[in-house]
Amino acid sequence: xxxxxxxxxxxxxxxxxxxxxxxxxxxxxxxxxxARAGDRRSFRELYLRHLDDVYGRMTRIVGPVSExxxxxxxxxxxxxxxxxxxxxxARFSTFLHRITINVAYEHLRRRRRGDDRNLQLPDDELxxxxxxxxxxxxxxxxxxxxxxxxxxxxxxxxxxxxxxxxVAIEGMPLADAAELVGAERDTVKQRVLNARRALxxxxxxxxxxxxxxxxxx
Amino acid sequence: xxTEPDDNxxxxxxxxxxxRRAKLAVDDIHAARMAAxxxxxxxxxxxxxxxxxxxxxxxxSVCALGAAAVVAVMAVRGDAQRATHVPRPVALxxxxxxxxxxxxxxxxxxxxxSVPAGAKLRASAGTAVRLTLxxxxxxxxxxxxxxxxxxxxxxxxxxxxxxxxxxxxxxxAPGVVVTVVGTLFAVDARDGGARVAVMRGAIDVDAxxxxxxxxxxxxxxxGDGDARPILPALAAALAEHDASPPPPVGDYVVVDERAxxxxxxxxxxxxxxxxxxxxxxxxxxxxxxxxAAPLEAPAPAAGTAPAPLAPDSNASPLAPGSEAEALYAAAxxxxxxxxxxxxxATLRELVARHGGDPRxxxxxxxxxxxxxxxxxxxxxxxxxxxxxxxxxxRALVEPARHLRCRVDVAAGAMASAASCLRAxxxxxxxxxxxxxxxxxxxxxxxxxxxxRPLLDEYLRRYPAGAxxxxxxxxxxxxxxxx
Numbered sequence: 001x002x003x004x005x006x007x008x009x010x011x012x013x014x015x016x017x018x019x020x021x022x023x024x025x026x027x028x029x030x031x032x033x034x035a036r037a038g039d040r041r042s043f044r045e046l047y048l049r050h051l052d053d054v055y056g057r058m059t060r061i062v063g064p065v066s067e068x069x070x071x072x073x074x075x076x077x078x079x080x081x082x083x084x085x086x087x088x089x090a091r092f093s094t095f096l097h098r099i100t101i102n103v104a105y106e107h108l109r110r111r112r113r114g115d116d117r118n119l120q121l122p123d124d125e126l127x128x129x130x131x132x133x134x135x136x137x138x139x140x141x142x143x144x145x146x147x148x149x150x151x152x153x154x155x156x157x158x159x160x161x162x163x164x165x166x167v168a169i170e171g172m173p174l175a176d177a178a179e180l181v182g183a184e185r186d187t188v189k190q191r192v193l194n195a196r197r198a199l200x201x202x203x204x205x206x207x208x209x210x211x212x213x214x215x216x217x
Numbered sequence: 218x219x220t221e222p223d224d225n226x227x228x229x230x231x232x233x234x235x236x237r238r239a240k241l242a243v244d245d246i247h248a249a250r251m252a253a254x255x256x257x258x259x260x261x262x263x264x265x266x267x268x269x270x271x272x273x274x275x276x277x278s279v280c281a282l283g284a285a286a287v288v289a290v291m292a293v294r295g296d297a298q299r300a301t302h303v304p305r306p307v308a309l310x311x312x313x314x315x316x317x318x319x320x321x322x323x324x325x326x327x328x329x330x331s332v333p334a335g336a337k338l339r340a341s342a343g344t345a346v347r348l349t350l351x352x353x354x355x356x357x358x359x360x361x362x363x364x365x366x367x368x369x370x371x372x373x374x375x376x377x378x379x380x381x382x383x384x385x386x387x388x389x390a391p392g393v394v395v396t397v398v399g400t401l402f403a404v405d406a407r408d409g410g411a412r413v414a415v416m417r418g419a420i421d422v423d424a425x426x427x428x429x430x431x432x433x434x435x436x437x438x439x440g441d442g443d444a445r446p447i448l449p450a451l452a453a454a455l456a457e458h459d460a461s462p463p464p465p466v467g468d469y470v471v472v473d474e475r476a477x478x479x480x481x482x483x484x485x486x487x488x489x490x491x492x493x494x495x496x497x498x499x500x501x502x503x504x505x506x507x508x509a510a511p512l513e514a515p516a517p518a519a520g521t522a523p524a525p526l527a528p529d530s531n532a533s534p535l536a537p538g539s540e541a542e543a544l545y546a547a548a549x550x551x552x553x554x555x556x557x558x559x560x561x562a563t564l565r566e567l568v569a570r571h572g573g574d575p576r577x578x579x580x581x582x583x584x585x586x587x588x589x590x591x592x593x594x595x596x597x598x599x600x601x602x603x604x605x606x607x608x609x610x611r612a613l614v615e616p617a618r619h620l621r622c623r624v625d626v627a628a629g630a631m632a633s634a635a636s637c638l639r640a641x642x643x644x645x646x647x648x649x650x651x652x653x654x655x656x657x658x659x660x661x662x663x664x665x666x667x668x669r670p671l672l673d674e675y676l677r678r679y680p681a682g683a684x685x686x687x688x689x690x691x692x693x694x695x696x697x698x699x
Contacts (some may be wrong), residue, residue: 031647040259044252045647048615051248052649056241067308070328073251077258129239145235152232168228169236199228 028092036083043083047076050093054100060165061104062111063150064125071107075100094179101162101180108158119154121147155202156195163191164199245582245616248649252612254329257357257370309348309356309367313339313461316352331355332372339461342367349375349458354406374404375458401459403451412438414447416455541571545580557587568603578608582617589620594628619650622657631661656684665695 028049034042051072058072078099086095126143153161159181166177167188174192178185243251309330316336332338332352339349340356346367350356354372367374378400400418404411413422414436422429422437431437435444436451447455548563564580564587571577581600588596601621607614618641625634638658642651652675659671672688672695679685 027647040256047252047255048248048649049647051251052242055243059239059241060236066327069247069251069254073254073258074328076255077262080255080259081262129241131238131240142235142238146239149232149235169233196228199232203227203231 160195164195249612309340311340329357347377541574541576545576597624652679
């Protein structure tokens, strides 16, 4: 079977509010106007309203790395800086998440230039991602699973990783993802397909290596 | 290479599904902490934008911006290519830490590093800057137009700037602008104002009274006109900083532990390089002078000398505020490690010993949250009862009010909960918790006539919210009979 078997459909709509609209842009508008005029309280309200979405998206894209909080802060500082240029042609959440994607992309690009083979994921950061109430053993297993997931994602090139997270994991429609990353819809679709293929190959390779290791014992 | 459907299933099951299950919400304290970082970043940018006018209007106007001392360093040539007039975070790479929580401290690069009272942190920024930060304090790094800026937010900063590197060094602090080219110097922002001391090289200090040149061995304080000799303790600290091993390369591990006082402090240093293996970096740090003394000697005569500059040998090594900060930092480490019982003890100690400290509010809130998570709603109520409303810390007002309502709901005090939730919505109409609060309010409102508008509002505002399915079902049940 060819690459057409790799689907990007079937995941849309599973994750609600993927664009991170929170309370809706209609509610954001007065806050944006006030924040643009220098009202820090309004900007703080915008921050509180959209923090979970930005934090979640940043975590999915860059992983629960130690720099993640700094990157989230950087997003909001950049947004504040760019507010005078925001004229409301797009939704505020789109504007915000474009900046989120840019900051995440720059981070991944810089990291990739360095040594990306040893992605450091602090246990406590992983632990925060695990559901509360599980047994210690279950939590440990979930932590390990998530660590593997982020290692897999780290093996993807930044643009593939971002497209994969937005479309395959968050369930964002291709058109919306294309708008966010500033690319054509078909380009984003191809990136998601390439990411899926790369992940499939990586998983298969790891399974073969594990089987060989098991067989040699 | 082809991709079979099974491969897709594999990716779905082993990559997509676990990440979709991950819990990605930010807790209130975490959100408040990041908000503080953003506020600081915005202040730094505002100060940077105001610089030209600031120089025209004089230094007094900038003093009002706060106690942050800004050290500007030309460095990081790669970042110069991305110059955009917009500060970008720069990684500070810590490689030695001595202080509370060293056993679990993460020495990973970050744009902002903070240390509690009694702690010392050594880090590098690019190849041109090596610094030692003595807590309590924090330092953040960013670049603007190829200039790396270190923003000092409290603490004592010892800096070694490589004069062979490109660029020059600027120091901005309340009341002063310092310009240097390659030197060993210190900036102190511990007692308000700014103090500068030079061990090697020379610096130009611009202040309200004009420009003055400081040469090696001299010190100066804002609000004071005359240069003075550096105190021997500080000179020794600068010399020790200068002689310390270079930043090592490799993973970070604990290589040395030693008691440094009560509570015991341990050192965590980086290892992996020849420098770290061959030279006992931690020992060098441990043997450094206590650095509790001010930067310059007392004024020779009464008159213009600022009073707080005289060394006080009887002073506690930890000021009350600093100790509260250290305790809170320790509690944070314990909470993140899941050691909630120890965290509770530390937070209780903080509240008992430093009830007037602003951190005691955060401690009470944490204690209430921990109690609620453990199902001890009475304890949670007791802690919340000790919190003023509104809290003095503005960042905690909304989380504290929300927690009060959650405790009422958990305790089954529905009348009180309904009143609390309604008041919360009035006070915080744009709260990030609004969906949850609205859902709770609708859920505990038994009367259909009163529940209907709440359900309608919930579905209108949060059609994909977690409560949406239940809200629709309840809406159906509450539909008036034909």
